[in-house]
Amino acid sequence: QVQLVESGGGLVQAGGSLRLSCSASGRTFSNSAMGWFRQAPGKEREFVAAISWRSGEVTNYANSVKDRFTISRDNTKNTVYLQMNSLNPDDTAVYYCAARPYSLAATTTSAYDFWGRGTQVTVSS
Numbered sequence: 001q002v003q004l005v006e007s008g009g010g011l012v013q014a015g016g017s018l019r020l021s022c023s024a025s026g027r028t029f030s031n032s033a034m035g036w037f038r039q040a041p042g043k044e045r046e047f048v049a050a051i052s053w054r055s056g057e058v059t060n061y062a063n064s065v066k067d068r069f070t071i072s073r074d075n076t077k078n079t080v081y082l083q084m085n086s087l088n089p090d091d092t093a094v095y096y097c098a099a100r101p102y103s104l105a106a107t108t109t110s111a112y113d114f115w116g117r118g119t120q121v122t123v124s125s
Contacts, residue, residue, distance in 0.1 A: 002026045002114035004097045009119030012087055016123070020082040022097030022116060029078040030054050033100050035112055036071060036082045038093035038121075045096065049082060050105035060105045064090070087123045094118040 008020040022034070035050035049071035052058035056073045070083040080097060098112035106112065 002032065002099045002101075004099060004114055004116035006095065006097045006116045006119040009095060009121045011122045011124065014088050014123055014125050016087050017083070017085045018087065018121060020084065020095055020097075020119060020121075022080045022082075024078045024080070024097075024099060029099075030075040031101060033102055033105050034071075034073060034080040035098045035100070035106065036080075037096045037098060037109060038091075039096070039118075040093040043093075045109055047107045047109070048095070050107055051080065052105040053103045058105050060107050062107075084121070087121075089123045089125050092121060092123050094120050 003025045005023045012018055031053055033053045036048040037045050038048050039045040047062050050060045051071045051073050059071055068086045073080045096118045097116040099114040100112045
């Protein structure tokens with residue numbers, strides 16, 4: 001089992017930045033690929049970013065966030081981060097952290113075995 005707890009969400013003006021954190025416990029964090037997903041009201045959960053296990057040498061991003069968001073991991077702290085810059089109202093959603101005990105930085109919800117409860121991000125215009 002893996003327990004995931006997200007933090008860092010909040011209200012920010014368009015053009016601003018936030019950094020989300022996801023703290024993991026319960027198994028070897030470094031042997032898990034990690035992902036961030038988001039879900040806006042009335043919409044399906046969608047992929048945002050993912051990072052491969054161990055050194056995190058491979059990252060994937062949704063086209064909508066590429067060049068604005070950066071995913072990273074610190075295995076010494078069992079934490080994965082999502083730095084979000086140049087935020088716009090379309091980024092408003094609940095952001096979820098997810099883990100999978102494999103190397104690949106997968107981009108689909110079905111690939112992930114463990115999920116956090118989410119953190120709300122609201123971007124005002």
